[in-house]
Amino acid sequence: MMYQPHKRIGLLSFILIMAWPILALCQEVPGNPQNGKVLFEKHCANCHGEKGTGDGPDTKFLLVQPANFHSLESRSKTDWELMNVITFGAIFSPMHGWSERLTEDERWDVLRYIRFLAPFNPIANLYPLPETHG
Ligand code: HEC
Known part of the structure; x- marks a missing residue:
């Protein structure tokens, strides 16, 4: 029989589609x-x-109180939102930016630790589950 590459496309797409969640999880x-x-x-x-x-x-010395990372509000914020505060700080608050004292890698490290203490929960505000208490 003659080699007909187009007949393989269906199978190939099927494999790629099935593999997608695995690839996504491996990121x-x-x-x-x-x-x-x-x-x-x-x-x-x-x-x-x-x-x-x-x-x-x-x-006890602060007028604006620090964020509780276990709150539903903080947990529903994306890594990107929290990284912005860590990098640039929050306006009118004692939370200054850390871009001059920590390298970008160090800021990711600290963010990853915050997310270890209080994991990201994108639907925290929609379906409030009990807050985690480290
Ligand atoms: C001087 C006290 C102080 C220090 C030190 C401090 N923070 Fe903050 N942080 C705050 C305050 C206050 C806020 C709340 C700001 C606001 O709501 O306007 C905050 C907010 C944040 C937020 C935003 C949380 C949210 O849900 O929006 C992140 C993330 C954060 N801090 C990370 C860090 C990291 C990482 C460090 C150490 C590298 C750090 N902070 C050091 C006082 C501090």
Whole structure:
């Protein structure tokens, strides 16, 4: 029989479509949470608390209270939104940007540790589940 490459296209597409979720799951997430833990405890825990609950020892000096990363509001924010605050800071608040003190990799590390403490939950606001308490 003659070789008919077009007959293979269906099979090939089928394999690619079936493999897609596996490929998607294998994608690497930037940031190393172990290194992030060290950085977080050094630079962030005084305000955000060791477990990220927003109740570190320095909060008594602050007018604007730090975010509790376990809140539904923080958990429903994307990595991108949180990275923006870590990089540029939040206006009118003691949360200044860290772009000059931490490298981009270090900011990803610290973000990955925050997400380890309080995982991203995109539908937290729609279907509130119990908040996590580290
Ligand atoms: C001086 C206290 C202080 C320190 C130190 C601090 N933060 Fe914050 N952070 C805040 C406050 C206050 C807010 C809330 C800002 C607002 O709501 O306007 C905040 C907000 C945030 C948010 C946004 C959360 C959200 O749900 O929008 C992230 C992310 C964050 N901080 C990460 C960090 C990281 C990472 C570090 C350490 C590298 C750090 N912070 C150090 C006080 C601090």
